[in-house]
Amino acid sequence: MTETPPELAQARQSIDNLDSALVHLLAERFKITRRVGQLKADLGLPAADLERESEQIARLRRLAVESDLDPEFAQKFLTFIVREVVRHHEQWREDDHWREVAG
């Protein structure tokens, strides 16, 4: 086994720290979107809101440019997250349906 050069080991530690933070922020974000999904269902609001989504995209692209991140990537990232949120919502609907059938 080869020894990892110290500068590489240090950079990897920083990457691991950032990844821990990213995972925890994502966990928190999904807790909130779960609440939003429930709230929209309670209020009879549609699940999708295209105006809100285009505002989010514009905002994240702006923040990306400010922090020297590729704005295309920031947009792809949001799409990736939103796809997962939609998957969760569909899952809950199926679970609700199951409860209905079972209850």
Next chain:
Amino acid sequence: MTETPPELAQARQSIDNLDSALVHLLAERFKITRRVGQLKADLGLPAADLERESEQIARLRRLAVESDLDPEFAQKFLTFIVREVVRHHEQWREDDHWREVAG
């Protein structure tokens, strides 16, 4: 135009705050992977390191479980990020090639 219910507006503000944090952490992460890519090239190390990658996946899945995030999603997230890192590295190689041709 309909008014956004206060609880929904509040949740969206939290989502926007988390997204700002996520974008800034991602920007920082790509700064570090850029340095890692340069360092590996300087030291003559291969770009990919499968042992390191499987450690990262195992670690992120563990963190996901601890923070009530789907571990499958955490793994997909890492894959999504790594794909972008690879894209960057390919881009730099092309740029380097261009400099070589032009220089």
